[in-house]
Amino acid sequence: MTDFPGAAAELNNAAYAIVGAPLDVSTTFRPGARFGPDRIRQFSSSFDGYDRRTDRHFGDLVADTGDLTAWDDAAEYLSFLEGDLADHRAAGRLPLLVGGEHTVTVAGVRAADPDVYVCLDAHLDLYDAYAGNERSHATVTRRALEIVDEAILLGVRTGSEVEWDRAAEADVTVIHADDVGAWEPTFDGDAYLSVDIDAADPGFAPGTGTPAPFGLSPGELRDVVRTVAPRSIGFDVVEVNDRDDGQAAALGGKLLQEFVFSHADA
Numbered sequence: 001m002t003d004f005p006g007a008a009a010e011l012n013n014a015a016y017a018i019v020g021a022p023l024d025v026s027t028t029f030r031p032g033a034r035f036g037p038d039r040i041r042q043f044s045s046s047f048d049g050y051d052r053r054t055d056r057h058f059g060d061l062v063a064d065t066g067d068l069t070a071w072d073d074a075a076e077y078l079s080f081l082e083g084d085l086a087d088h089r090a091a092g093r094l095p096l097l098v099g100g101e102h103t104v105t106v107a108g109v110r111a112a113d114p115d116v117y118v119c120l121d122a123h124l125d126l127y128d129a130y131a132g133n134e135r136s137h138a139t140v141t142r143r144a145l146e147i148v149d150e151a152i153l154l155g156v157r158t159g160s161e162v163e164w165d166r167a168a169e170a171d172v173t174v175i176h177a178d179d180v181g182a183w184e185p186t187f188d189g190d191a192y193l194s195v196d197i198d199a200a201d202p203g204f205a206p207g208t209g210t211p212a213p214f215g216l217s218p219g220e221l222r223d224v225v226r227t228v229a230p231r232s233i234g235f236d237v238v239e240v241n242d243r244d245d246g247q248a249a250a251l252g253g254k255l256l257q258e259f260v261f262s263h264a265d266a
Helices: 033-042 074-090 102-112 137-144 161-167 177-182 218-231 247-265
Strands: 016-021 062-067 094-099 116-120 150-156 172-176 191-196 232-238
Touching: 016 033, 016 074, 016 247, 033 062, 033 094, 033 232, 033 247, 074 094, 074 102, 094 102, 094 247, 102 137, 102 191, 102 232, 116 137, 116 218, 137 150, 150 177, 150 218, 161 172, 172 177, 177 218, 191 218, 191 247, 218 232, 218 247, 232 247
Parallel strands: 016 062, 016 094, 094 232, 116 150, 116 191, 150 172, 191 232
Antiparallel strands: none
16 A cells, blocks of 8 residues: 555644545445545546645645554444544544545544534435445435534435435435535534545546436536535545546545645635
8 A cells, every 4th residue: 555645744743644444344236445545545646746726735734644454343443443533633633534435434423523514425325224234335424413413415316215305304405416516505513524426427437336327527526625625624535446447536536635725725
């Protein structure tokens, strides 16, 4: 494993810490999210570390702490991951969580304890349990709502009837993929921002576990990240796998950079 390109800051001096979480136990269609952290590092290798828009250098801000090796017991792994993320926070670093399946977001939200969960995703992920599993990647929003006051889901274009019924409650706001460009954040408090790469149309990011057509463009994803980052106290990018030629990984890595530059600039 190599470090995320340009993540050259000394850990004790870094404002952000990349934490890889290659959990891949509940994927229901195309597995391979365990390769996500390394793929994102690999296909970000050509990125420049300087951002002209914000006049900031990635290498001055970010350290890569490697991966926390995952195992089959998701509950134990999430507790372990939560503790690691909390340690970074206690040291004054904002962890940048790189999955892995979307389940790892639960640890990120627990460690951050935000007011609002903002998620770019094709799916609602509002099952209380999927195939009997309460820690499935399809239950992430439901688990987040045990912690936050509100969930805002952007880019959604599919869900079961049970999930849509839950989404109709007051603590969930769903912004369909067609409406993301006109969305303006009106939430109160701090946010946790989660990017499930399948929010992108699979024509742009085919390397993901459950691709869904009619999704967002890379520019739409970037604009949401730039908008929400200044109000965020946590971030992740998840569900990148090895089933493409690097398109999903490159997009995930660029969105991570965009989060850092926008958050630091704020």
